[in-house]
Amino acid sequence: MDIESLILRLYDVNAVKFGSFTLKSGIQSPVYFDLRVMVSYPEIMDAVADVLWETATTNGVSCDNLCGVPYTALPIATLIAVKHKKPMLIRRKEAKSYGTKKMIEGAFQEGDRCLVVEDVVTSGSSVQETAQTLAEVGLQVTDAIVLLDRVQGGKKRLQDSGINLYSAFDLPYVVKILCTHEKISEAVVDSVHKFIQENMIESLPASPPSKKPRTEYLSYGARVGLCQHPVAKQLLNIMEEKQTNLAFSVDVTSSDRVLELADKVGPHICVLKTHVDILEDFSQSFVQSLLELATKHNFLIFEDRKFADIGNTVQHQYSSGVYRIAEWSHITNAHAVAGPGTVSGLKAVGGPRNRACLLIGQMSSKGNLATGEYTKATVQMAEDNADFVIGFIATSSLTSDPKFIHMTPGVKLAEGKDSLGQQYLTPDEVIANRRSDIIIVGRGIYEASDPASAAKDYREAGVAAYQKLLQKGAER
Numbered sequence: 001m002d003i004e005s006l007i008l009r010l011y012d013v014n015a016v017k018f019g020s021f022t023l024k025s026g027i028q029s030p031v032y033f034d035l036r037v038m039v040s041y042p043e044i045m046d047a048v049a050d051v052l053w054e055t056a057t058t059n060g061v062s063c064d065n066l067c068g069v070p071y072t073a074l075p076i077a078t079l080i081a082v083k084h085k086k087p088m089l090i091r092r093k094e095a096k097s098y099g100t101k102k103m104i105e106g107a108f109q110e111g112d113r114c115l116v117v118e119d120v121v122t123s124g125s126s127v128q129e130t131a132q133t134l135a136e137v138g139l140q141v142t143d144a145i146v147l148l149d150r151v152q153g154g155k156k157r158l159q160d161s162g163i164n165l166y167s168a169f170d171l172p173y174v175v176k177i178l179c180t181h182e183k184i185s186e187a188v189v190d191s192v193h194k195f196i197q198e199n200m201i202e203s204l205p206a207s208p209p210s211k212k213p214r215t216e217y218l219s220y221g222a223r224v225g226l227c228q229h230p231v232a233k234q235l236l237n238i239m240e241e242k243q244t245n246l247a248f249s250v251d252v253t254s255s256d257r258v259l260e261l262a263d264k265v266g267p268h269i270c271v272l273k274t275h276v277d278i279l280e281d282f283s284q285s286f287v288q289s290l291l292e293l294a295t296k297h298n299f300l301i302f303e304d305r306k307f308a309d310i311g312n313t314v315q316h317q318y319s320s321g322v323y324r325i326a327e328w329s330h331i332t333n334a335h336a337v338a339g340p341g342t343v344s345g346l347k348a349v350g351g352p353r354n355r356a357c358l359l360i361g362q363m364s365s366k367g368n369l370a371t372g373e374y375t376k377a378t379v380q381m382a383e384d385n386a387d388f389v390i391g392f393i394a395t396s397s398l399t400s401d402p403k404f405i406h407m408t409p410g411v412k413l414a415e416g417k418d419s420l421g422q423q424y425l426t427p428d429e430v431i432a433n434r435r436s437d438i439i440i441v442g443r444g445i446y447e448a449s450d451p452a453s454a455a456k457d458y459r460e461a462g463v464a465a466y467q468k469l470l471q472k473g474a475e476r
Contacts, residue, residue, distance in 0.1 A: 015033065017033075018032075065087040070092070128157075140352065336359055408438065
């Protein structure tokens with residue numbers, strides 16, 4: 001079955017529909033693709049598998065294994081795997097609470113190149129999420145194949161995150177074929193073209209506004225398209241979807257206690273910050289359980305390692321040793337004191353894995369030296385390495401560039417300081433006045449009698465301060 005015949009068959013079985021449809025994003029669309037129906041038509045499934053494999057081979061794509069984006073692409077990937085004798089992996093949407101508790105099922109070797117298979121791409125977020133999960137277990141994802149590209153910006157967004165997308169056909173071609181065969185009218189074709197033009201998914205602009213002062217505080221969702229790193233995009237999407245700007249610093253010494261707190265507090269946070277070198281019983285099974293909780297509750301893991309050595313040394317510290325941080329932590333951080341070699345060393349390890357780094361521009365401890373010219377040099381280092389550095393640990397906003405995310409430690413509901421010189425600020429002061437993005441809270445949550453309730457209070461306080469900033473912008 002050639003591509004034109006395949007498109008006509010998809011239309012015949014109602015996999016392509018025209019009218020008015022509400023998409024997941026809430027946008028009204030004149031066209032909708034429900035490709036799940038094709039599982040009832042073996043000849044269509046067979047043709048889709050052949051067309052997608054031809055798309056991969058024509059574009060010179062090679063791979064060690066395949067993974068279909070759950071759920072519609074799973075049977076497609078299965079057919080391709082069987083027909084072309086390629087090992088297949090399965091990505092779970094949710095981890096099991098029993099057995100091995102794996103997110104990726106199947107046999108593979110770390111470093112294998114995995115080809116992602118998808119049915120339809122709009123923003124590319126589903127492909128990106130699958131690629132991220134695969135990367136977390138050491139697989140490389142540089143290519144994806146899709147039956148239909150809606151040409152709304154997903155290909156560019158995936159390209160920005162290091163993934164090449166190859167499509168069998170796109171939406172303009174589909175409506176052209178259907179119109180030629182008098183299945184739809186010219187008016188419908190025009191409405192689809194207009195919809196595409198008016199509903200492009202934002203990508204990184206050609207000229208980032210880093211040197212211009214921010215006249216208003218942008219929402220988390222609005223900033224997604226201004227970021228160039230997939231982890232920054234993922235984090236801002238989580239903050240928008242969950243309406244939280246809370247990072248929980250789980251500074252306890254027992255692995256079981258970390259997991260218990262992560263499960264309780266997980267629904268309220270966007271980031272879980274760890275110090276694994278203080279754990280008395282660290283293990284790789286702990287890491288696997290933590291990753292499953294991150295998926296379950298939709299938060300990122302930030303290992304607060306504070307790298308501060310020469311490039312060669314930090315490469316080993318990041319990738320090797322007991323903790324193997326780069327394998328599981330979405331974000332880590334570093335001091336700028338040793339110069340740009342530190343970032344280069346970390347990037348050599350974390351870059352291929354789509355990991356991200358925060359630079360420490362300011363600290364919340366009394367008498368610290370991260371001030372003045374040091375802070376300015378740190379910002380410049382971040383700008384020079386924006387393909388890996390996504391923001392800062394700081395007590396206030398260091399730059400107006402919306403692609404950089406600021407996280408502020410030392411936050412409590414009431415201002416004060418502890419006996420060791422830690423100075424505390426309120427969520428309102430940090431977000432509304434100092435224009436940071438994320439509040440980091442530790443003892444205020446894990447020492448509370450009800451950590452989940454405490455996290456909820458901090459989340460609400462942080463979001464209230466964020467809403468105050470947005471309201472100020474709207475009133476200008």
